[in-house]
Amino acid sequence: MKTVLVTGGAGFVGSHLCERLIKDGHTVLCLDNFHTGRKSNVAHLLGESRFELIRHDIIEPIRLEVEQIYNLACPASPEHYQANPIQTMKTSVLGTMNLLGLAKRTGARLLQASTSEVYGDPEVHPQPESYRGNVNPIGIRACYDEGKRAAETLCFDYNRFHEVDIKVIRIFNTYGPRMDPADGRVVSNFIVQALRGNDITMNGDGSQTRSFCYVTDLVQGMIDFMNSENHKGPVNLGNDGEFTVKQLADLVLELTGSKSRIVQKPMPLDDPTRRKPDLTLARTLIGYKPAVPLREGLEKTINYFKTLRDS
Numbered sequence: 001m002k003t004v005l006v007t008g009g010a011g012f013v014g015s016h017l018c019e020r021l022i023k024d025g026h027t028v029l030c031l032d033n034f035h036t037g038r039k040s041n042v043a044h045l046l047g048e049s050r051f052e053l054i055r056h057d058i059i060e061p062i063r064l065e066v067e068q069i070y071n072l073a074c075p076a077s078p079e080h081y082q083a084n085p086i087q088t089m090k091t092s093v094l095g096t097m098n099l100l101g102l103a104k105r106t107g108a109r110l111l112q113a114s115t116s117e118v119y120g121d122p123e124v125h126p127q128p129e130s131y132r133g134n135v136n137p138i139g140i141r142a143c144y145d146e147g148k149r150a151a152e153t154l155c156f157d158y159n160r161f162h163e164v165d166i167k168v169i170r171i172f173n174t175y176g177p178r179m180d181p182a183d184g185r186v187v188s189n190f191i192v193q194a195l196r197g198n199d200i201t202m203n204g205d206g207s208q209t210r211s212f213c214y215v216t217d218l219v220q221g222m223i224d225f226m227n228s229e230n231h232k233g234p235v236n237l238g239n240d241g242e243f244t245v246k247q248l249a250d251l252v253l254e255l256t257g258s259k260s261r262i263v264q265k266p267m268p269l270d271d272p273t274r275r276k277p278d279l280t281l282a283r284t285l286i287g288y289k290p291a292v293p294l295r296e297g298l299e300k301t302i303n304y305f306k307t308l309r310d311s
Ligand code: NAD
Pocket: 007, 008, 009, 010, 011, 012, 013, 014, 031, 032, 033, 034, 035, 036, 037, 038, 056, 057, 058, 059, 071, 072, 073, 074, 075, 076, 077, 091, 095, 113, 114, 115, 116, 170, 171, 172, 173, 174, 175
């Protein structure tokens, strides 16, 4: 059993990861500045003797004794990461540097949560890890995309220069319970709008595609890759089913039985047109196979938002 630091642990993905690590018998230090995360996401873990919650911003260094680090701290929704782009860039660059320093001092292995956004608006489909991407370095998404690219660079340089034990994963759109209803990402937006009977805000004509992964499938892949040997990554994790945003809207309307109308909004700048992971490497390295189909994952997520609404 290990002592594991999860930064961004009170966020959507982080809270599921903390929960799973506690279940597996580890001691978990959950660190968060509560920028987009919430204490309520981990409230059910606070009574566990092997769980600790630390309020801290990774932009500042921190001294802790740990054996593994999952670095998830960073707002993930375009709305949130664009609200304060300089803070977003600092989180990815200065924050990751601080955690790599912590890994160097303690000898801990660090897993960096990178993103499919490193591929930008991809010209290769589906995206394999070897594709170097098509990112606009001065656009409104760059604070996140370029920040995450720089964080990958830092991981590999700390590995080459200081032999820090690193793992890099590139996460594709993940959804599930504990997404913040005001998060702004497409799955939570559509479900919340449908349940409230509000208009479904579809950007553009909805023909852009995404591949949606249920959170427990991602967490399984993260833990398996963290504990695997012989490959530092980067490795894609997600689900390789591909859906248009319009298909997602229709499915949410069907599953909620909502009478909401779909209305078109202007397409945001630099919004990727197509996205789908090539999962060959993850399959080969860790036998990765996402198990939850979109319909089933959406049902679970809709139930979560219904419970939240009713409470
Ligand atoms: P989230 O916004 O719910 O979680 C991020 C967490 O990090 C929040 O709890 C937030 O308060 C915390 N945080 C932000 N800046 C911080 C800082 N400077 N110091 C300490 N804590 C800070 O988002 P999520 O979906 O759970 O994403 C988790 C990680 O996975 C992020 O790094 C994100 O970039 C990555 N990722 C997620 C997705 C996805 O679809 N969910 C896709 C690609 C990558």
